[in-house]
Amino acid sequence: MVKIKFIEHSGQEHDVETNPGASVMVAAVSNGVPGIDADCGGACSCATCHVYVDQEWLERTGEINPTEEAMLSLSTDRKDNSRLSCQIQVTEDLDGLVVTMPEFQF
Amino acid sequence: MTDASADQSKWSMVGKDPWTMPIEKIDLSHPGIWQANEFLPFMERLRLEDPVHYCAESAVGPYWSITKYKDIMQVDTSPEIFSSEPTIGIVDTYDEYTLPSFISMDPPKHDEQRRIAQPVVAPANLKRLEHLIRQRVCNILDELPLETEFDWVKEVSIELTTQMLATLFDFPFESRHKLTFWSDAATAIPGAGVVSSNEERWAAMEECLQVFTGLWNERVNAEPGNDLVSMLAHGEATQNMPPMEYLGNIILLIVGGNDTTRNSISGGVLALNENPAEYDKLRADRSIIPNMVSEIIRWQTPLAYMRRTALVDTELGGKQIKAGDKVVMWYASGNRDSEVIDRADEFLIDRDKARQHLSFGFGLHRCMGNRLAEMQLRILWEEIMQRFDMVEVVGQPERVYSSFVKGYTHLPVRLHGLS
Ligand code: HEM
Ligand code: FES
Numbered sequence: 001m002v003k004i005k006f007i008e009h010s011g012q013e014h015d016v017e018t019n020p021g022a023s024v025m026v027a028a029v030s031n032g033v034p035g036i037d038a039d040c041g042g043a044c045s046c047a048t049c050h051v052y053v054d055q056e057w058l059e060r061t062g063e064i065n066p067t068e069e070a071m072l073s074l075s076t077d078r079k080d081n082s083r084l085s086c087q088i089q090v091t092e093d094l095d096g097l098v099v100t101m102p103e104f105q106f
Numbered sequence: 107m108t109d110a111s112a113d114q115s116k117w118s119m120v121g122k123d124p125w126t127m128p129i130e131k132i133d134l135s136h137p138g139i140w141q142a143n144e145f146l147p148f149m150e151r152l153r154l155e156d157p158v159h160y161c162a163e164s165a166v167g168p169y170w171s172i173t174k175y176k177d178i179m180q181v182d183t184s185p186e187i188f189s190s191e192p193t194i195g196i197v198d199t200y201d202e203y204t205l206p207s208f209i210s211m212d213p214p215k216h217d218e219q220r221r222i223a224q225p226v227v228a229p230a231n232l233k234r235l236e237h238l239i240r241q242r243v244c245n246i247l248d249e250l251p252l253e254t255e256f257d258w259v260k261e262v263s264i265e266l267t268t269q270m271l272a273t274l275f276d277f278p279f280e281s282r283h284k285l286t287f288w289s290d291a292a293t294a295i296p297g298a299g300v301v302s303s304n305e306e307r308w309a310a311m312e313e314c315l316q317v318f319t320g321l322w323n324e325r326v327n328a329e330p331g332n333d334l335v336s337m338l339a340h341g342e343a344t345q346n347m348p349p350m351e352y353l354g355n356i357i358l359l360i361v362g363g364n365d366t367t368r369n370s371i372s373g374g375v376l377a378l379n380e381n382p383a384e385y386d387k388l389r390a391d392r393s394i395i396p397n398m399v400s401e402i403i404r405w406q407t408p409l410a411y412m413r414r415t416a417l418v419d420t421e422l423g424g425k426q427i428k429a430g431d432k433v434v435m436w437y438a439s440g441n442r443d444s445e446v447i448d449r450a451d452e453f454l455i456d457r458d459k460a461r462q463h464l465s466f467g468f469g470l471h472r473c474m475g476n477r478l479a480e481m482q483l484r485i486l487w488e489e490i491m492q493r494f495d496m497v498e499v500v501g502q503p504e505r506v507y508s509s510f511v512k513g514y515t516h517l518p519v520r521l522h523g524l525s
Pocket of ligand 1: 190194208209210220227358359362363364366367370403407408409412464465466467468470471472473474475476478479
């Protein structure tokens with residue numbers, strides 16, 4: 001099992017355990033973590049699963065592909081550690097991952 | 107308004123049997139079946155028998171109909187194959203009447219312009235507007251008569267969306283009804299009621315440009331503000347926009363935020379009346395409202411389709427689509443696709459994954475105003491439930507003569523106060 005910590009904009013923390021294979025978005029939604037809407041169900045086409053990845057984990061979450069980059073570039077609260085959580089694959093390597101949610105999904 | 111029974115056009119499918127007519131003759135683009143509310147079985151047949159369907163002959167020329175959720179998703183997320191240029195309506199507009207705006211642009215220009223306009227409808231900005239919007243909703247609702255028949259479309263749906271637009275543009279409040287007129291004129295089919303000719307339509311657009319140029323000049327010299335005009339006037343990518351492009355973007359925001367929200371407001375009332383058990387659920391638990399808003403937007407699908415144009419030869423659902431072909435994504439059909447949406451033909455205000463509908467589109471062009479639309483509807487229903495036990499539909503709704511804007515021209519209602 002891989003542990004992921006989701007921190008809401010308010011500071012409220014949610015610790016989740018999940019199996020490798022699924023996405024970070026699925027880990028959040030299937031464990032009832034609020035603040036991730038995932039309107040497109042993981043198709044990288046709505047940007048409502050936006051998270052900020054803790055700097056020390058950023059590299060291990062992998063490359064941003066061009067589609068994700070295109071969607072992120074339209075976001076009003078884009079930061080340099082922004083990711084779409086449906087595009088981050090959960091691996092053993094990510095055990096302990098910490099991500100923060102933006103105030104709003106848009 | 108052309109009424110359905112008088113729709114004698116040779117292209118109309120009104121009254122035809124959707125299940126026995128030759129499938130290649132099915133033409134969803136003709137407005138008749140939309141106005142007559144007969145479109146559902148035609149779409150159902152296409153989903154079952156020919157989900158990527160070619161209509162070789164229609165009043166608007168040949169085009170493909172995409173009717174399944176997953177195929178629509180595929181088209182919507184492949185802008186390099188399916189372009190939004192030259193237009194997202196099924197009719198190729200004549201150059202002289204075409205207004206450029208980012209909804210009908212591909213990247214990178216689309217992205218540059220959208221980035222400028224987007225902050226005004228981003229949730230952080232909306233939060234600042236919520237109080238004002240609620241006040242305006244309350245004012246409208248408090249003026250409505252109890253136990254008396256009136257037209258919900260005119261008194262509530264149109265009035266509320268118009269006031270909302272005026273708020274966003276910081277448009278002179280007393281002249282706000284011009285916004286509605288321009289919006290209606292921009293999308294009108296000449297001869298169908300709003301304007302009688304393309305020239306008249308164009309005259310309305312010129313007036314709109316003139317008024318908004320005045321607002322631009324006023325705001326470009328002032329401190330940057332939170333309204334849309336100011337944002338465009340001060341935005342790096344938009345401050346040197348040619349007048350026609352400015353007009354195109356203004357019209358995009360007026361139209362985008364007008365018919366769609368208006369028809370969701372009317373559609374919600376109708377859906378709750380047609381599904382009394384759902385109305386009961388709402389009365390029992392108002393915390394359902396945000397979820398219900400998404401379900402109303404799915405159920406209504408205020409824009410029935412968006413069109414793309416194939417840039418290259420490609421394959422979809424086993425069919426060969428040629429470069430240059432028109433490809434129409436019928437959101438109104440995808441939203442009823444039971445392969446993806448559980449009990450898709452039922453209106454369920456507490457359904458699971460209510461947000462996973464196609465009404466806002468997906469991908470780079472996904473509706474920019476989606477949070478604004480949801481907020482308006484949420485506030486409206488919160489305030490309706492504070493005041494009325496029921497908004498009762500007391501007569502037949504009348505629908506818009508359009509296969510694009512899916513909505514109502516008339517919805518007679520009577521209000522019952524809380525007992
Ligand atoms: C329930 C209400 C609404 C519905 C169903 C709706 C639907 C849509 C759809 C389907 C698109 C996608 C266009 C495409 O893929 O080609 C779109 C785009 C757009 N909508 Fe909405 N809309 C609604 C409300 C609003 C509001 C309130 C605004 C006001 C600001 C707005 C502004 C826009 C804009 C500017 C675009 C163009 C986005 C782009 O091309 O990047 N919409 N809308
Ligand atoms: S769920 Fe839609 S982009 Fe991630």
